[in-house]
Amino acid sequence: MPCSFVFRSTFLIRYRNFRAVLALFAVCACGVQQVFAGPGDTTWVRAHDAVDLTSYGAYDAWADFPDGSTSYARIELHMTLGCASGGCSDWDYTVRLHHVDTVSGVEAELGRLITPYGGYMALGQKGFDNAWTRTFVYDVTDMAALLRGVERLRAFYDGWSSGFSATLDFAFIEGTPPRDVLGLQVVHHSTPSSWGYASGGTDFDAAHFPDTTLALPAATEGGRLRITPSGHGFDNNVNCAEFCKRDYTVLMDGSAIAEQPMWREDCGMNPVFPQAGTWLYDRANWCPGSEAWTHFHELPLSAGSTSLNLDIDLDTYTWSGIQTPGYIWSTILVAYGAFNIQLDAEIADVVKPSAAYAHSRLNPTCAEPEVVLRNNGGTALTACTIAYGVGDGPVCYQAWSGNLAYGESESVVLSTPNFSGVDLSQPEFWVRVEGPNGGEDEVPWNNERRVRFPVPPLYPNQFIVWMRTNGAPTETRWQILDDLGNVVASRSSFDGPFTIHEDTVDLPNGCYTLELIDSDKDGLSFFASPDGSGSFRFFQVGAAVLTSFEADFGTKLVHGFTTGLPLGNVNSAESCEATGLASSPAAAVELWLSPNPAKDRLRVDWWQQAASNGIWRIVDLQGRILREGQTPEQRSGHLNLDLKAMPTGHYVLVWQTRDAQHSARFEMRR
Ligand SMILES: [Ca+2]
Numbered sequence: 001m002p003c004s005f006v007f008r009s010t011f012l013i014r015y016r017n018f019r020a021v022l023a024l025f026a027v028c029a030c031g032v033q034q035v036f037a038g039p040g041d042t043t044w045v046r047a048h049d050a051v052d053l054t055s056y057g058a059y060d061a062w063a064d065f066p067d068g069s070t071s072y073a074r075i076e077l078h079m080t081l082g083c084a085s086g087g088c089s090d091w092d093y094t095v096r097l098h099h100v101d102t103v104s105g106v107e108a109e110l111g112r113l114i115t116p117y118g119g120y121m122a123l124g125q126k127g128f129d130n131a132w133t134r135t136f137v138y139d140v141t142d143m144a145a146l147l148r149g150v151e152r153l154r155a156f157y158d159g160w161s162s163g164f165s166a167t168l169d170f171a172f173i174e175g176t177p178p179r180d181v182l183g184l185q186v187v188h189h190s191t192p193s194s195w196g197y198a199s200g201g202t203d204f205d206a207a208h209f210p211d212t213t214l215a216l217p218a219a220t221e222g223g224r225l226r227i228t229p230s231g232h233g234f235d236n237n238v239n240c241a242e243f244c245k246r247d248y249t250v251l252m253d254g255s256a257i258a259e260q261p262m263w264r265e266d267c268g269m270n271p272v273f274p275q276a277g278t279w280l281y282d283r284a285n286w287c288p289g290s291e292a293w294t295h296f297h298e299l300p301l302s303a304g305s306t307s308l309n310l311d312i313d314l315d316t317y318t319w320s321g322i323q324t325p326g327y328i329w330s331t332i333l334v335a336y337g338a339f340n341i342q343l344d345a346e347i348a349d350v351v352k353p354s355a356a357y358a359h360s361r362l363n364p365t366c367a368e369p370e371v372v373l374r375n376n377g378g379t380a381l382t383a384c385t386i387a388y389g390v391g392d393g394p395v396c397y398q399a400w401s402g403n404l405a406y407g408e409s410e411s412v413v414l415s416t417p418n419f420s421g422v423d424l425s426q427p428e429f430w431v432r433v434e435g436p437n438g439g440e441d442e443v444p445w446n447n448e449r450r451v452r453f454p455v456p457p458l459y460p461n462q463f464i465v466w467m468r469t470n471g472a473p474t475e476t477r478w479q480i481l482d483d484l485g486n487v488v489a490s491r492s493s494f495d496g497p498f499t500i501h502e503d504t505v506d507l508p509n510g511c512y513t514l515e516l517i518d519s520d521k522d523g524l525s526f527f528a529s530p531d532g533s534g535s536f537r538f539f540q541v542g543a544a545v546l547t548s549f550e551a552d553f554g555t556k557l558v559h560g561f562t563t564g565l566p567l568g569n570v571n572s573a574e575s576c577e578a579t580g581l582a583s584s585p586a587a588a589v590e591l592w593l594s595p596n597p598a599k600d601r602l603r604v605d606w607w608q609q610a611a612s613n614g615i616w617r618i619v620d621l622q623g624r625i626l627r628e629g630q631t632p633e634q635r636s637g638h639l640n641l642d643l644k645a646m647p648t649g650h651y652v653l654v655w656q657t658r659d660a661q662h663s664a665r666f667e668m669r670r
């Protein structure tokens with residue numbers, strides 16, 4: 001029987017970020033009852049605090065959100081999934097995260113995920129135990145109006161055995177949202193779990209997806225749909241809906257505006273691996289242990305629109321079987337005013353190098369970084385510069401050009417940076433987007449990300465790649481690439497099934513990436529495959545195992561390493577220095593700043609070995625760029641800078657040309 005629990009949590013925690021806490025202490029010390037905060041500052045609110053999800057039903061908690069008097073540029077829900085107090089369940093169950101209106105009872109879905117097969121957690125195998133957690137992040141900025149004051153949040157557990165645990169934290173990031181939300185409407189919400197898609201599609205469509213006319217608030221200038229579908233059930237002739245690939249079509253005012261596959265093809269690259277279940281099979285918009293993706297569809301509304309006709313059609317199919325296939329579904333319509341922000345480029349994610357759980361299948365690495373660039377402004381993003389580096393090492397610059405509409409993002413691969421500045425005890429990669437469309441970014445707080453990353457292991461130059469094939473040797477191959485992406489060693493043909501192959505490689509000092517690839521996406525070992533088990537290892541020549549790799553790896557195993565010297569000491573074959581604006585600590589630049597401390601003006605005299613132009617910048621001690629300009633293409637000269645508008649404090653002048661980088665500290669004092 002469904003049941004419902006309400007936790008009037010004693011853990012209604014509101015805490016501000018460290019910077020704001022410091023500000024609070026500083027202000028309190030002066031006896032002034034005021035907290036200063038600014039764009040980018042984050043307020044955290046917790047709803048569920050490690051609530052056990054033990055059997056089917058709704059698990060509610062109350063959250064004490066900000067009162068709405070402050071504007072937020074972004075609101076994120078961070079959902080941390082863990083094992084229940086009694087341990088993890090063996091099964092992959094759906095967890096839906098809802099806001100529940102206390103008056104009407106209307107639920108609005110904020111996020112959805114599917115638990116992993118938790119057998120290895122429960123048994124303490126394969127490196128897992130019941131302390132396992134994974135955090136999922138959902139952008140819920142559109143739901144700002146629901147997240148004010150004391151509100152009810154729900155984790156709905158569509159599972160029949162114990163269990164998992166849910167912790168829900170909301171991050172309110174101060175600033176102006178890209179657009180004001182004028183209205184929010186839950187259009188489709190399957191409840192309590194899925195809508196059965198049993199009879200060829202026609203009845204299903206009439207029951208759940210008929211076309212409908214929706215009113216829009218006054219002054220609407222834009223809108224979008226947030227659609228989250230996931231397919232479940234499969235005991236039928238076409239394995240629908242969990243294992244069948246189907247699309248939906250969105251029609252607005254009778255015209256198709258989007259066609260969207262409801263499918264994940266990357267379950268074999270699931271970061272939660274291996275699992276004691278069929279974790280690697282591709283599925284209908286989910287993989288066990290991962291989130292269901294929300295698809296955003298921008299609506300081509302004209303300013304002043306007062307209504308729209310919305311229709312959603314699913315691919316049809318003929319069902320016969322025992323188990324009714326079904327879709328768990330959420331459609332939310334959001335109506336917006338005009339754009340508040342035109343020019344806003346963002347570094348939305350760092351894929352590699354990164355210690356993030358979500359990207360653990362592509363790390364560690366010492367080769368080309370990959371970051372996600374996103375446009376958050378109303379103007380299409382067509383060009384920018386991406387600055388990046390490792391620790392306090394040389395800064396690299398890479399130009400980007402493309403065409404991203406609002407909300408669109410793109411993965412950008414960067415030339416391998418110089419790792420010489422790495423602090424091996426606290427390895428940090430940073431990346432910053434600059435000069436969107438040659439202009440000034442209106443939202444600086446999201447321009448930069450700093451991430452920790454795992455240090456690639458160090459191997460000897462010469463070692464043995466050791467592989468025992470399984471019963472399907474034609475499916476698997478391996479290759480080692482240098483940091484330019486060139487294949488320097490590989491094997492794709494094997495003598496037969498269940499056969500050992502030893503290949504000695506001899507790699508010059510450098511940075512490399514192993515890729516072990518399986519065309520059937522079921523690795524060298526998988527319990528549900530008839531192919532049997534193989535193994536893959538690196539051996540020291542005439543000695544012990546260097547690394548033993550997990551054979552149950554699904555689609556592809558990626559493993560970065562250095563040879564001969566540790567990270568930071570090997571010279572990259574590529575390095576960003578080849579891309580233009582890079583630096584060499586050895587090249588000579590001299591800077592003289594006067595007066596220092598300065599009051600209103602600062603004179604900068606420079607000398608450099610070779611005339612070359614680049615960029616000068618004034619940055620504060622938090623790394624924010626306050627002023628910048630071009631360095632003249634001369635060997636020496638001086639600049640007179642008017643700094644009357646700059647607050648007092650300590651700053652750094654950075655001088656960056658094609659050949660050199662130099663920096664000098666100064667103080668503004670009045
Ligand atoms: Ca329809």
Ligand SMILES: [Ca+2]
Pocket residue numbers: 343344345346441442443444445446447
């Ligand atoms: Ca920005």
Ligand SMILES: [Ca+2]
Pocket residue numbers: 472475476518519520521522523524525531
């Ligand atoms: Ca295989």
